[in-house]
Amino acid sequence: MTTLLPVDANNYPLPVLRLLSGGAKTVTVTATSARTGTAFDVETRVVGLYATTAMFIRFGNSAVAAAATDHYLPADTYMDLSIAGDETQSFTHIAAVRAVADGTLYISEKY
Numbered sequence: 459m460t461t462l463l464p465v466d467a468n469n470y471p472l473p474v475l476r477l478l479s480g481g482a483k484t485v486t487v488t489a490t491s492a493r494t495g496t497a498f499d500v501e502t503r504v505v506g507l508y509a510t511t512a513m514f515i516r517f518g519n520s521a522v523a524a525a526a527t528d529h530y531l532p533a534d535t536y537m538d539l540s541i542a543g544d545e546t547q548s549f550t551h552i553a554a555v556r557a558v559a560d561g562t563l564y565i566s567e568k569y
Contacts, residue, residue, distance in 0.1 A: 475504050481567030485552070487513050488560045491523040493553035502567040503542040505552065509535055511561025517541060517549035524553040533561070538568070 466472055481502065483494050497520065498505065514528040531537065541549045554563045
């Protein structure tokens with residue numbers, strides 16, 4: 459298969475996306491759920507997340523709130539997650555709440 463994408467050791471293409479200019483966001487994570495202040499750009503298909511502390515995260519709309527029953531993101535972890543289907547964006551915001559200690563969730567929008 460011909461591809462312009464970089465390949466791994468098994469010659470499988472690695473999907474690589476561009477960082478969205480102005481698409482860097484942070485959320486201060488405490489015992490109370492907090493979410494991004496602005497919506498993700500309509501072109502954003504993937505978000506890169508980095509957690510400075512263990513936390514629980516949830517994607518949704520402008521009213522989303524995270525709880526201790528949501529998806530766990532360990533401290534010092536970087537993860538890429540899709541927020542879009544084939545043609546449309548499924549989520550506009552992310553919310554987080556700490557698991558133990560306060561910290562920061564860094565978000566990089568990609569398209």
